[in-house]
């Protein structure tokens with residue numbers, strides 16, 4: 001494949017804000033195709049080398065990318081910052097350039113800082129897939145969330161989706177907001193004042209908890225303690241009482257409502273232990289759906 005900057009742009013996935021509804025739909029449709037396949041491996045990427053470069057911890061995203069890549073027959077290189085020369089002070093750019101110079105065909109990358117990924121994508125000549133950057137975007141998480149909602153409700157248009165919790169630090173909230181609105185879904189936020197992102201209020205209103213629970217999909221977010229500069233969470237119990245999806249609140253949800261969470265979960269903080277596997281919860285289905293979504297994304301990157 002001859003790589004040009006326009007083909008790189010088409011093959012990379014940096015965020016959903018820049019993708020059209022048609023492009024997102026085509027990824028979701030392709031994921032449905034991959035989900036329908038019964039064989040474990042379809043080696044369409046057997047001559048491709050993919051590096052999974054995680055500069056921040058991950059369980060779901062990292063392993064579902066690896067599962068997706070291996071199901072498509074790709075050769076997978078796993079890079080963990082803690083066991084690399086990053087520990088000796090090597091920059092992220094030099095690390096990515098190093099792997100590129102060794103011949104990788106695509107890179108999946110998770111980064112702590114905002115804004116670095118767009119710069120990296122300009123400077124390297126392999127497609128990059130955003131596996132979560134700062135609080136900017138987590139496009140494959142939102143794609144699997146959309147896939148889960150579309151699968152349950154049939155379509156996204158007109159859906160009422162409430163995103164509840166630590167909006168300020170959430171790349172999941174941002175990617176879902178940008179994508180859901182392209183399909184005509186109605187997004188509302190609910191968060192304590194200290195965890196709101198005021199710049200997003202022009203795109204979706206902040207509403208009280210009672211109003212947020214009047215939705216078709218209730219998406220709970222993890223309180224991201226590792227990103228809290230100062231003690232934003234005064235008391236886990238108080239947070240649970242005011243903003244948690246408690247057993248009592250879950251019991252009041254009409255039967256058609258689905259409960260979502262990108263995970264990892266702080267059980268008994270933003271969501272009660274027993275609600276995680278509630279009949280209306282789709283949390284583990286979200287994780288399952290992450291594999292066909294990432295198969296579709298890797299296929300798009302490399303075919």
Ligand code: CP
Nearest residue numbers: 058059060061262263
């Ligand atoms: N949802 C998500 O991104 O989980 P990980 O941090 O485990 O990848």
